[in-house]
Amino acid sequence: MVQGERSHIAIIGAGIVGLAFAVALNALDKEHKFAIDLYEATSELVEIGAGINVWPLTLSILKEIGLYETLIPFFDHYPDLERRIVCGLRKGDEKNGFHVYDVMNEGGGLRIHRADFQRGLVQHLPLSESNKVHINTPCTFHLNHCLIDYTRDGSEDGRIKLHFDGKPSKECDVVIGADGIHSTVRQLFLSRLPNPKRYEKYHKPVWSGLVAYRGLVSREDLEETYPGHRALTHPGLIYTGKTRYVTMYPVSGGKFINVVAVTRDTSNNTGVWEGPWKVEVTQEELFHTYQGFDEEVMALIHCIKRPTKWALHALDHLDIYSKQQVFLMGDAAHAMLPHLGAGATVGIEDAYILASMLTHQSTSRPLDLEKIKLISTIYNMVLVPHATHMSKLTIETGDLLDLTAPGFDLERYKLGDKIPMETLVNTFRQVERNWTWSSSDPKEDRRKVENLLESWNGPT
Numbered sequence: 001m002v003q004g005e006r007s008h009i010a011i012i013g014a015g016i017v018g019l020a021f022a023v024a025l026n027a028l029d030k031e032h033k034f035a036i037d038l039y040e041a042t043s044e045l046v047e048i049g050a051g052i053n054v055w056p057l058t059l060s061i062l063k064e065i066g067l068y069e070t071l072i073p074f075f076d077h078y079p080d081l082e083r084r085i086v087c088g089l090r091k092g093d094e095k096n097g098f099h100v101y102d103v104m105n106e107g108g109g110l111r112i113h114r115a116d117f118q119r120g121l122v123q124h125l126p127l128s129e130s131n132k133v134h135i136n137t138p139c140t141f142h143l144n145h146c147l148i149d150y151t152r153d154g155s156e157d158g159r160i161k162l163h164f165d166g167k168p169s170k171e172c173d174v175v176i177g178a179d180g181i182h183s184t185v186r187q188l189f190l191s192r193l194p195n196p197k198r199y200e201k202y203h204k205p206v207w208s209g210l211v212a213y214r215g216l217v218s219r220e221d222l223e224e225t226y227p228g229h230r231a232l233t234h235p236g237l238i239y240t241g242k243t244r245y246v247t248m249y250p251v252s253g254g255k256f257i258n259v260v261a262v263t264r265d266t267s268n269n270t271g272v273w274e275g276p277w278k279v280e281v282t283q284e285e286l287f288h289t290y291q292g293f294d295e296e297v298m299a300l301i302h303c304i305k306r307p308t309k310w311a312l313h314a315l316d317h318l319d320i321y322s323k324q325q326v327f328l329m330g331d332a333a334h335a336m337l338p339h340l341g342a343g344a345t346v347g348i349e350d351a352y353i354l355a356s357m358l359t360h361q362s363t364s365r366p367l368d369l370e371k372i373k374l375i376s377t378i379y380n381m382v383l384v385p386h387a388t389h390m391s392k393l394t395i396e397t398g399d400l401l402d403l404t405a406p407g408f409d410l411e412r413y414k415l416g417d418k419i420p421m422e423t424l425v426n427t428f429r430q431v432e433r434n435w436t437w438s439s440s441d442p443k444e445d446r447r448k449v450e451n452l453l454e455s456w457n458g459p460t
Contacts (some may be wrong), residue, residue: 007034007366009358010162010172012147013179014040016052016114016344017330020120021176021351026126026137027065028359035365036126036139037170039162041146041179045118051251051258053112053341054079055438056107061352066133066361067120074116075233076250077108084108085235086435089401089428090294092239092246097294100240100421101428106439108235109341111258113198113251147184150175150326158369159250161324173367175326178347181205181313193323197204205313207273208337209306210398212312213261213286215304217256226299231257238317238401239297242415245401246290246297260338262312263289273311279415281309312337317388322376324369327354334387339398340434346390349442350383356446360453362397378452382445397434400427 008256011018022036033334054062054071059079062068072078126135153171162170177185182205190199202393222229236249244263251258286307289296301307314335316426321333330347355364357375364371399405403413408427413419 003439004074005366006033007173008035008037008171009174009176010160010170010184011036011038011176011178012162013183013330013332014038014045014141015178015180015330016118016177017351019118019125019176021329021337021355022126022137022139023067023121023359024061024065024351025358026124026133026135026139028460029136030353030359031361031365032136033359033363035143035306036137037172038125038139039142039145039147039164041144043144045122045198051249051260052112052117054110054112054117055341055345056105057438057440057442058345058348059107059110059237061348061442065124065352067102067124070123074112074120074253075110076112076254077110079107079110081107081439085097086432086438087236087238087247087249088230088234089431090237090239091241091419092294092297092422093241093244093292094418095292095295097239097296100424101432102370103428103432103435105435109249109438111249111251113256113258116252135356144413147179150185150188150338158325161409173325174358174372175333176331177326177328178351179332180313181331181335183328185326186328186332189323189326189328193320199318200425202316202318202346205315205335206272208312208314209264209268209271210262210312210337211265212310212338213259213263213281213289213307214305215259215307216251217257217259217300217303218246218275219256220459221303222257222299226296226301229296229299231296231300240401240403241290241293242403242410242413242417244290244415246300248300257300259304261286261290261301262339262398262402264404273313277311277313279309281307283307285309288307292426303428314391317391319384320380321350321384321387322379324376325372327376327379329354334391336387336391336394337398338394339401340390340394342390342394342437345438346387349386349445352378352442353383353445353449357449357453360450374456378449378456381452382449386445393434393437397431400431400434403427405430 089101126139146165224415239246246261248259329350
């Protein structure tokens with residue numbers, strides 16, 4: 001590569017995390033070191049799912065990369081760091097459920113519809129026709145580009161050739177695998193590691209034994225069905241029960257209420273989910289699954305006319321996300337369960353940390369291979385343990401919410417049983433402790449990786 005040329009970065013996948021990386025790189029690339037090609041397999045951008053949680057940690061990153069003002073109108077309240085309720089926890093598997101505990105932290109949680117969040121990110125892409133952002137890192141967006149392979153061309157600069165289904169091949173200097181839980185980049189990346197057989201079990205996601213029923217409830221429908229329902233005024237509620245729970249929170253500025261009902265599928269003990277991950281189900285199935293729950297839960301279900309059922313999958317915990325010029329981020333690296341609302345935030349952290357390292361003052365234009373190797377080493381060192389910890393914390397929180405966690409004297413109870421208040425409070429205090437990460441400072445990890453870049457003298 002000619003001295004002074006921009007390094008070309010290929011982002012595979014234009015979901016939340018891929019878009020966030022493109023926006024972050026443009027925001028931080030003050031020395032104009034990079035150009036981006038963003039590849040999406042589909043013919044148009046469609047976000048799966050309804051709600052997404054934006055925590056104080058996430059918001060800090062979004063402020064730094066310029067999205068703050070764009071997203072404010074879509075949040076359920078104006079962002080601040082006042083101590084707020086994250087969610088109210090209720091014992092829900094009884095007809096007359098009751099309040100147990102309020103999980104709180106600094107700033108609470110901001111809820112936003114995924115489509116609104118995605119539109120905000122797209123508005124901040126550094127595309128040539130954009131009049132919304134200053135372009136430091138020009139981005140070209142390619143729809144209908146389904147990656148099937150990548151190869152190295154053998155040249156001195158170590159460029160990578162991307163091969164697409166039915167499209168011409170393209171070259172780049174760095175590949176970002178942000179292509180989700182079914183990541184093609186992950187499977188190719190793992191198959192090329194020195195001991196590929198060891199990583200075969202990480203190629204495909206694993207079913208958790210859980211399913212989630214999802215639906216959006218309009219505020220008007222709920223007001224008509226159940227006047228005074230606490231979901232109409234509450235920032236977030238979780239109705240807990242043995243082996244299942246229901247969580248809800250407002251999205252789209254309070255116009256809708258996102259409902260996610262998680263339950264253990266005891267009918268399938270094979271550990272493998274057969275069939276499609278997402279199916280439409282009848283309202284009767286959802287009523288049956290939560291039979292005996294609080295009447296407030298029944299009212300929410302009544303308002304979900306076309307519920308969907310999702311088989312919840314996650315990835316086993318990988319011990320490597322990057323090697324040389326290939327980086328995995330978001331669900332492609334560490335797809336996790338939804339109990340903490342942490343998956344998107346951890347992926348956005350990946351994007352922010354990698355963008356910070358690539359644009360650091362010590363990197364050259366163009367990037368040299370030794371610097372890329374060093375960035376890859378630090379990326380693994382810092383982000384692998386962090387994401388693994390978050391994934392394990394998420395699993396633990398799910399066990400607490402469906403009252404199956406060991407160590408809290410919950411084993412003796414079954415669905416619908418009365419559980420002593422002291423036992424419930426002790427359980428839910430641990431849930432609150434598990435949420436303290438959400439108001440931490442992402443700049444601490446940024447400072448950590450930048451210090452490592454400046455002082456590194458170990459192997460790469």
